Amino acid sequence: MMTELWDLRVDKIVADLKEGKRSDGRKVDEMRKVEITPEISKNAEGSARVKLGNTDVIAGVKVVLGTPYPDSPDEGSISVGVELLPLASPEFEFGPPSWDSIELSRVVDRGIRESKTIDFKDLCITEGELCYVVYIDAYAINHDGNLFDASEIAAMAALSQTKLPKVEDGAIVKGEYAKKLNLKYKPILNTFAKIGNVIVADPTLSEEKAMAARFSVAVMDDDNISAMQKGLGGSFTVEEIDKAIDVAVKNSKQIRKLL
Numbered sequence: 001m002m003t004e005l006w007d008l009r010v011d012k013i014v015a016d017l018k019e020g021k022r023s024d025g026r027k028v029d030e031m032r033k034v035e036i037t038p039e040i041s042k043n044a045e046g047s048a049r050v051k052l053g054n055t056d057v058i059a060g061v062k063v064v065l066g067t068p069y070p071d072s073p074d075e076g077s078i079s080v081g082v083e084l085l086p087l088a089s090p091e092f093e094f095g096p097p098s099w100d101s102i103e104l105s106r107v108v109d110r111g112i113r114e115s116k117t118i119d120f121k122d123l124c125i126t127e128g129e130l131c132y133v134v135y136i137d138a139y140a141i142n143h144d145g146n147l148f149d150a151s152e153i154a155a156m157a158a159l160s161q162t163k164l165p166k167v168e169d170g171a172i173v174k175g176e177y178a179k180k181l182n183l184k185y186k187p188i189l190n191t192f193a194k195i196g197n198v199i200v201a202d203p204t205l206s207e208e209k210a211m212a213a214r215f216s217v218a219v220m221d222d223d224n225i226s227a228m229q230k231g232l233g234g235s236f237t238v239e240e241i242d243k244a245i246d247v248a249v250k251n252s253k254q255i256r257k258l259l
Contacts, residue, residue, distance in 0.1 A: 010210040017198045023206060024053075029247040031149075031202040036157050036258050046162030046181070050154040053204065054144035056088075059136065059154035061162045065172060066133040068124060076123020076131035080109035082138045082151050089143040107229045108138065108152045108189065111218030115187035115226035118159075122182055125167055132164055134181070145204035148216050152189035153255060159183060160259055186256050187226050190248035191216040199240055201247055215244055219252040 013023055022028065032053030041047040046061035068075055082104040084092040092098075097105075112118070123132040136159065138151040160183060166176040193203035193211035200207060208214075213234030218227040225245065230236070236244075 009206045013206055013210045014196055017195055017200070022200065024204065028198060028200045029250075031251050031255075032204075034153065034255055034258060036153070038157055038161050044158070045165065045177075046158040046160070048154050048157030048161065050150050050157060052146060052150040052153070052202065054142060055140075055146055055150045056142035057138055057140050057147065057150040057154045059138040059151070059158040061158045062135045062137070063162070063165055064133050064135065065125075065167065065170070066131055068128060068131045072120065073128040074124045075120035076125075076133060077120060078109075078113065078118060078134040078136060080112065080136045080138075080155065081105050082108060082140070082147070084140050084143070084147075087142075088140040092140070092143070103231070104147055104151060107148055107216055107227070108136075108155055110227040110229070111152055111187050111189045111216075112136075112155060112159075115185050115218065115220055117183050117185040117187060119182065119184065123164075130167075130170060134159075134162070143205060145206070145208050146191050146202050148191045149189050149202060152187075152218070153259075156186060156188070157259055160186075185221050186259050187218045187220050188248075188252035188255050189216055189218045190244075190251055192244045192247075194234055194236060194240070199236075199244055201244075201251060215241065217245055217248045219245075219248050221256065223249045 035051040037049040040049050044060035045063045049058045084101050086092045136155050138154050140147050162181040163177040166173040166178045192199050192215045193207050194213040195210045214231035216229045
């Protein structure tokens with residue numbers, strides 16, 4: 001029954017887009033409303049909740065101590081994970097990370113890591129011996145499409161609140177902080193769906209069901225690109241990619257003002 005309902009919705013979306021309309025009234029290059037609520041957890045070093053339309057994601061940052069990697073003895077590190085909770089969608093299940101969850105984590109991680117917004121050298125405490133490891137975990141609590149952008153924005157919002165714990169004698173001093181995590185940039189991820197011959201920004205769940213290809217691009221404060229990812233079996237022309245990047249640059253400026 002659900003398959004038939006999705007088929008009907010997809011047919012309607014495709015028909016509407018041929019007439020230049022989207023089901024929620026947005027323009028093809030327009031994102032849904034973004035709401036950011038910072039500091040939602042007292043136990044995390046940084047946290048935030050992001051609503052992108054009806055898509056809802058929370059993110060938390062936990063900072064622990066670790067040993068630097070042998071090939072980068074003067075650097076700390078980060079780790080990004082995105083969990084798809086059954087609470088968010090009947091399509092999600094408990095258990096080992098699904099491919100969707102792994103892909104989400106990698107795309108969010110790449111957008112942040114490759115932007116160099118965090119100088120890993122700032123996370124080093126004692127070269128070759130002790131460093132900060134920053135764990136960024138995002139949790140989908142309602143899925144109405146485009147978990148990519150919602151998760152990345154939530155991660156950046158949480159990072160912008162993050163404080164590094166005070167360390168004495170090689171151990172964290174509980175409840176005390178040394179300094180705020182320094183962020184050089186605010187990269188913003190923008191995801192597009194190709195439905196028929198139309199490219200739409202920030203696809204809803206119904207639009208994702210109709211898409212043949214997906215394209216995500218992380219845009220920096222200076223409008224440069226830190227990462228790109230293409231998903232699914234469909235394709236984009238060079239002109240379509242160029243146009244999507246132009247839209248991403250424009251939309252990123254608006255989102256960045258909220259962080």
